[in-house]
Amino acid sequence: MTKLVQITQPLREWMDVFMHRSMRGWAQFAKSTGLSMPQLSILMQLHYKGACGLSEISERFDVSAAAASQLADKLVQSGHIERTEDPNDRRAKLLRLSPSGEELVNDGVEERYRWMEDLSTGLSADDRAKVLEALTILTRAAQQLNDKK
Amino acid sequence: MTKLVQITQPLREWMDVFMHRSMRGWAQFAKSTGLSMPQLSILMQLHYKGACGLSEISERFDVSAAAASQLADKLVQSGHIERTEDPNDRRAKLLRLSPSGEELVNDGVEERYRWMEDLSTGLSADDRAKVLEALTILTRAAQQLNDKK
C-alpha cells in the first residue's frame, strides 16, 4: 500500500495538468474552426477508427440514429466528411473524412502534440529518456487494460 | 534531432490514448450528472482555482458576461454553487462550490484518477517507480513552461 500512496500524488498532479491542458485546447480548437464539440468528436472518431456507418456513430456517442444522421448532414454540408453508399449493404452509408476534414483533424492533433513536445524538448537528454520509457510502459499497460475489459 | 524523432512516437501514442480516455470520461460523467459541459467546466474551475467573480468566469471561458451570469444561475438553482456578495466590492458576486458541488467534482475527478491508478497498479514495482519519476519530471516541466509564458 505504501507504494501506491507514493505514486498516487504525482499521478494525480500530472493528470490535473494534462487533462486541463488538453480539454481547454480542444475546446479552443473547436471554437476556432467553427465546429461544435459533437461535430469535432465525430471527425476525430473517423480519423482514429476509420470510415464507418451512421449506426456506429449513434452507438459510440450514445445518441439516437436521428441525431447522428443530422450531425453527419452538417459535416457533409461543410465539406468535412463524405457520405457514400456501402457496396455490401445498400441500406447503409459509409462516412469517411474528406481531404479537408482529414487536414483539419490533423491540425488539431498536431497542436495538441506540440505542447507535449515542447515540454520534452526542455528536458535533459537523461530525463527525456526516462519519460520516453515511462510513456511506453503506460501506453502498453493501457492497451492491456483495454483488451482485458 | 534523432533524439526528438525517437521520443515523438511514444509521446503521441500516449497522448492519443490518454486524451481519448479523459475526454470520453468527462463527457460521460457530465451526462450522468445531468450537467452540460459548460456547467461542469465552471464547477471544475471553482474546484481548482477557488471562488471567483462572474467576470473571471466570463473571461476564462471567453463568453459574454450575460452567458456567465445565466450559467451561474442554473448552477445556483441546482444547488451546486453559492453566489454571495463580495465584501470588498459591492458590485461583485463571489461564486463558490457548495458542499454538494464540491462532492460532485470530487467524484468526477476521482473517477478519472482511478483509471490511471488501475493502470499503475498493474505494473511491476520497477516500472511503477519509473513512471512515478517520469510523471514528476513532466509535471515540473509543465509548471516551468507555464511560468515562462
Place this chain on the structure above:
DNA sequence: GCATAAAGTTAAGCGCGCTTAACTAAAAAG
C-alpha cells in the same frame, strides 16, 4: 462631485444538439 468605467442582471432571439414519431428501403429470418 461628476463623468466614466466596471460588475452583474434581464429579456429577446438564434442556432444547435437532441429526442420522439412516422416513414422508406433493403436485408435477414421464418
Place this chain on the structure above:
DNA sequence: CTTTTTAGTTAAGCGCGCTTAACTTTATGC
C-alpha cells in the same frame, strides 16, 4: 414469400448556450 429487423431520413418540438441590447448599482478617475 412473407414477416421482421436493421439502416437511415425527415419533421416537429424542446432545452440549452450564446449573443446583443438595455438597464441598475457600485467603484474610479479627473
